Amino acid sequence: MIGIFDSGIGGLTTVRAIMQKLPGYDILYYGDTARMPYGSKSPATVQQYAMENSRFLLENGAKIIIIACNSAASIAVDAVKASFDLPVFEVVDPAVEAALATPLPHRIGVIGTRATITSGIYEKKIKALNPDATVHSLPCPLLVPLVEEGWLDTPETTRIIKKYLHPLKTRQIRSLILGCTHYPILEKPIAKKIGKGVRIINSGSCVADTVARYLKEHPETDTLLTKNHNHRFYVSDITEQFEKSAKTMLQESVSLSQIRM
Amino acid sequence: MIGIFDSGIGGLTTVRAIMQKLPGYDILYYGDTARMPYGSKSPATVQQYAMENSRFLLENGAKIIIIACNSAASIAVDAVKASFDLPVFEVVDPAVEAALATPLPHRIGVIGTRATITSGIYEKKIKALNPDATVHSLPCPLLVPLVEEGWLDTPETTRIIKKYLHPLKTRQIRSLILGCTHYPILEKPIAKKIGKGVRIINSGSCVADTVARYLKEHPETDTLLTKNHNHRFYVSDITEQFEKSAKTMLQESVSLSQIRM
Numbered sequence: 001m002i003g004i005f006d007s008g009i010g011g012l013t014t015v016r017a018i019m020q021k022l023p024g025y026d027i028l029y030y031g032d033t034a035r036m037p038y039g040s041k042s043p044a045t046v047q048q049y050a051m052e053n054s055r056f057l058l059e060n061g062a063k064i065i066i067i068a069c070n071s072a073a074s075i076a077v078d079a080v081k082a083s084f085d086l087p088v089f090e091v092v093d094p095a096v097e098a099a100l101a102t103p104l105p106h107r108i109g110v111i112g113t114r115a116t117i118t119s120g121i122y123e124k125k126i127k128a129l130n131p132d133a134t135v136h137s138l139p140c141p142l143l144v145p146l147v148e149e150g151w152l153d154t155p156e157t158t159r160i161i162k163k164y165l166h167p168l169k170t171r172q173i174r175s176l177i178l179g180c181t182h183y184p185i186l187e188k189p190i191a192k193k194i195g196k197g198v199r200i201i202n203s204g205s206c207v208a209d210t211v212a213r214y215l216k217e218h219p220e221t222d223t224l225l226t227k228n229h230n231h232r233f234y235v236s237d238i239t240e241q242f243e244k245s246a247k248t249m250l251q252e253s254v255s256l257s258q259i260r261m
Numbered sequence: 262m263i264g265i266f267d268s269g270i271g272g273l274t275t276v277r278a279i280m281q282k283l284p285g286y287d288i289l290y291y292g293d294t295a296r297m298p299y300g301s302k303s304p305a306t307v308q309q310y311a312m313e314n315s316r317f318l319l320e321n322g323a324k325i326i327i328i329a330c331n332s333a334a335s336i337a338v339d340a341v342k343a344s345f346d347l348p349v350f351e352v353v354d355p356a357v358e359a360a361l362a363t364p365l366p367h368r369i370g371v372i373g374t375r376a377t378i379t380s381g382i383y384e385k386k387i388k389a390l391n392p393d394a395t396v397h398s399l400p401c402p403l404l405v406p407l408v409e410e411g412w413l414d415t416p417e418t419t420r421i422i423k424k425y426l427h428p429l430k431t432r433q434i435r436s437l438i439l440g441c442t443h444y445p446i447l448e449k450p451i452a453k454k455i456g457k458g459v460r461i462i463n464s465g466s467c468v469a470d471t472v473a474r475y476l477k478e479h480p481e482t483d484t485l486l487t488k489n490h491n492h493r494f495y496v497s498d499i500t501e502q503f504e505k506s507a508k509t510m511l512q513e514s515v516s517l518s519q520i521r522m
Binding site for chain 2: 033034035036040041042045114115118141142144145146148149151154155156159160163237238239240241242
């Protein structure tokens with residue numbers, strides 16, 4: 001199966017992208033809702049959680065792993081790659097590549113949780129590939145709770161998005177990376193506020209493209225992946241609210257099962 | 262020492278109230294920042310965490326325990342009382358008693374996290390003491406992230422408070438329980454929006470009153486508590502943001518130490 005984990009239910013936006021790009025592929029999802037959010041936690045803690053989540057996916061039949069959590073991707077991908085003998089993907093690199101594939105000049109905005117932005121991972125990776133690119137990064141900690149509250153198009157959400165994006169608008173960015181799995185749900189109001197000239201980079205779609213390309217180039221991995229339209233969703237904690245949010249993220253009904261770590 | 266735990270740093274508003282009401286008393290604080298917030302988690306998970314936190318306090322010299330987390334108070338106080346042989350206080354009962362001590366008619370509003378409001382604990386306890394009281398409860402999940410973002414008096418925060426409190430205003434409540442340890446930090450804008458006729462009940466202050474009264478009535482417990490102005494603050498995860506928030510909550514500088522459970 002394709003194993004995907006996130007700190008919570010936000011990673012389901014990546015699952016949705018995978019389901020669209022690789023229809024029929026079996027998916028095993030693990031959302032660590034009992035310890036979410038990772039965004040405000042220290043690197044050591046996030047790394048420990050990422051290792052535990054990866055082990056769960058591996059032990060339950062995952063043949064590739066996608067880290068669909070920007071905080072964990074930034075901090076823990078190297079440790080996961082070093083510890084487990086299977087292809088590991090994450091949501092940062094594909095978004096960086098997509099941003100650098102847009103027309104010049106490369107004035108790139110990045111929004112995410114505080115941990116992701118503080119880690120500087122997007123800026124480092126963009127600069128490593130193109131030292132001339134300009135990167136403006138901005139933490140937007142209120143967007144996740146707004147999505148989870150279901151305030152997707154309220155005036156309050158619009159105002160907060162406007163307030164957050166203002167510094168990026170004045171810097172005339174040309175592309176904007178949504179560096180958090182929850183943000184695709186707010187893609188419309190974000191696109192509206194940042195303006196027409198800015199290309200929005202959705203990291204879930206980008207990683208789905210990357211995985212699809214990898215499987216075409218590596219048939220030996222592709223044959224390991226079963227394709228029976230089997231989608232299993234595990235979480236470390238379950239509440240009515242998580243189930244409601246999961247439906248918002250996946251944009252279809254979903255049945256969550258609880259696993260205690 | 263007086264042991265106090267919370268899911269994060271919000272419980273420091275209760276520590277502040279204790280320091281004001283019982284100056285000099287030694288305090289041992291534990292904030293479970295690695296697993297915060299509890300508000301969105303299931304009762305079984307919150308109960309497990311509360312037991313672990315209580316054990317930590319007991320093993321490190323606590324002679325009384327204050328559960329300064331509304332989610333844990335609602336869900337786990339009975340389990341903690343049954344498992345540990347020391348006086349256990351929590352933030353719900355004292356606030357309920359304070360609300361019922363206000364002049365008639367008892368039209369009481371309660372705001373808190375989704376877990377606290379869904380548990381119905383305030384309504385049940387108020388009705389048990391006074392079946393004639395009317396209780397209007399309302400989850401306000403965005404207020405905690407707004408406090409942690411440091412947006413204490415921005416127009417966005419004012420708008421969100423206004424939107425949340427609107428249903429309580431139309432019901433003409435007479436008192437409003439701040440059923441979350443973060444909310445005292447927003448007491449001024451909340452008081453302004455709900456209007457002059459409504460008495461604000463701050464649960465941190467109420468539990469400090471209850472503990473002070475208990476110690477006066479139980480000198481055998483009071484003598485167990487050292488009084489050397491020694492305040493120790495432990496958290497399960499530490500970041501710059503937590504340190505900044507801790508200062509906001511305690512309204513003075515604070516040094517946090519990390520303990521892994």
